[in-house]
Amino acid sequence: MTIELEQRLQSVAERHTHNPHDLSIIWEACEILSALTREDQMLPWAERALALDPHHADFRAMRASALNLVGRHAEAADMLAHDLSTSGESAIYQLRLGYSLMMAGDLAKAIPLLDEVRQIADSTHVRAEAESLLGQALLKAGDPRGFAHWLMRSHSGDAYSYRPPDIPEWTGEPDLHGRRVLVTHQLGFGDNFLLAACVADWRAAGASVMITCAPQIHQLMQASLPDCEVVSVPSPMQSYAPLPEAVQASVQAFAPDLHATLLHLPLLKACHAVSGFRFQAYLRAPSEKQQIAKEWAQQLRVQHPGKKLVGLFWDCRQRHMPELGSIARCWAARRSLPLEMLDRITTNPTVTGRVQFVNLHHPLVEAQAGTPAGDVSRYLPGIFHFDDTAACVGELDAVLAVDSAVANLAAMMGKLTCVPVNTSGDWRWGTRGTTTPWIEGATVLRQTHEGDWDSVVQDAATWLITQ
Known part of the structure; x- marks a missing residue:
């Protein structure tokens, strides 16, 4: 056709x-x-x-x-x-x-x-x-x-979520002592990494929490939310979808008396805070993956003595997927840093004299993302799921990543993170200056003209040198 x-x-x-x-x-x-x-x-x-x-x-x-x-x-x-x-x-x-x-x-x-x-x-x-x-x-x-x-x-929009029958939806009550809350996921991986930081607020309010997530991030979320039950379930393909039969037994055993979606999570704290709301870092890789990454990083640092290890993520895969529609594809393309712009960073002698870069792309999408010029290492234990990415990021000194799941992951690990954004970047990265009101410690480099990454690349080089 x-x-x-x-x-x-x-x-x-x-x-x-x-x-x-x-x-x-x-x-x-x-x-x-x-x-x-x-x-x-x-x-x-x-x-x-x-x-x-x-x-x-x-x-x-x-x-x-x-x-x-x-x-x-x-x-x-x-x-x-x-x-x-x-x-x-x-x-x-x-x-x-x-x-x-x-x-x-x-x-x-x-x-x-x-x-x-x-x-x-x-x-x-x-x-x-x-x-x-x-x-x-x-x-x-x-x-x-x-x-x-x-x-x-x-x-x-497309923020599909599961809606279990016969479990009342949370209506905003702040006191959750003794309540058992089922939180069903929605949106993309980056949204899950960011918004699930608010689970800590629900636990502090007295709730017991079961949260669902996609299989690709299950091990990571399980390690990062040890006080919750984390259930792996494929992302829903329609609004208000019933829970798959494979998880219904687990949900029944948990016996939730309230249901909330991922989008509900910030409301518990946000409705009481006109300013000063921040997403707090909480993500961490499983301990066994951390040990594997530590051994890999030690070897890489021996090969590049005195250099900082900085992760790179520059290409949003959705821009290569026309089946998602023009809105998703164009938005992903605008968020992605062109390979020729990235090459100006990875071949800058002032930068490479101080930094050893590590490619954070999944191996299956590297062919679409392209291969950067210069000496860019790979995470040799292999990136298969996001717990592998998190393990790698945990051993790095910093991450330079466009607006993506990887940028959210690094920021919610508390890692020094720099995010290049286009002229109309997502709300979480703020609108002016080099900071965002939502995530402490993240540096944001903004285009001044749509599609023009020149000044952003120069600022990224400066950021890399001065960290």
Whole structure:
């Protein structure tokens, strides 16, 4: 099917060359790109159409969407604001504008607009999406009250979670003494590493906790949460999925009287703290994996005497997976550091004279991530699951990782962590300066222009030299 669509797209492009004023040809090209989940590539086609018909609503919407996908959020916001002022469109246009403003960093405008949309929207879906985005915007602004709104992501996005029947959901009560709470996981590995730090708050409030997690992180989470029961279960593929039969016996034996999702975890503390909320480091590899890593690190330090060991992670795998859709793929691409930019770090003689780098990518994705230039070691015991990654990270002096599960892992291990981010980085990395209000000790290096990593690479080299 993909080959057939590619052939059709090539044919449409040839027809457009001979008849550039035919909007139906341009429309067909956009339909094919949508079928190929390459909506970001609609941008030049939409602009060709708008050159012929500047007020065409569908092509204007396509252009705004494509601008957001490639990170040109301020341009998308300007376009949507103009369309909203001239057409008087409903809440859906306000929602799109609020998203673009938030991603462009204009939180002063985004927050009240998204708050208005969630109150006036007739559609349940639009209302849920607006509240989820409002939560993200507040969190970007460093306001922990955003967690209460971000919870709505369970209803608006892809934050699927299990929902066991006949177990009441936690409704915010702060005193949990004597309560047995089942926490079901959702979102990605990085979110699990970050948000599960809040389990300590639930334990301090008196709760006994059973938490589910994906098999890839089970050993790591079990070692890191010794006071909890940690259950391995595949991630759910739909909202409110029933618990798999394989774990139902364990859950019944635990006998929970409350259920919460991963997104609920920060609320216990955040709803009582307007400022000063921090995620505290807690992750650690299993002891047997720690010993293996210690022996490996000792050998590597002998080979590179006097040098610091620094882990590298630069490529988000999702950018190579078109089946995930254009939003996930484009977001992963924008978060990834191009290999040629990484090479400027790994071949910088001032840096390499002081640092020995270690590749933190899983061996199965190295072919897609590419091989950096210079002398970059591998973790020779092998990275199979995240407990191996954690064991390796535990023996390093620092980690340089783009916004990814590895960056969250290193930060939640308390490891010196430097995170290069794009112009609209995730809320957890803050919005300005080299720090984040959410994670103590993490250094954030920010793009000043979308796609331009030059200054970030220079700052990363300086960070590596001065640590």
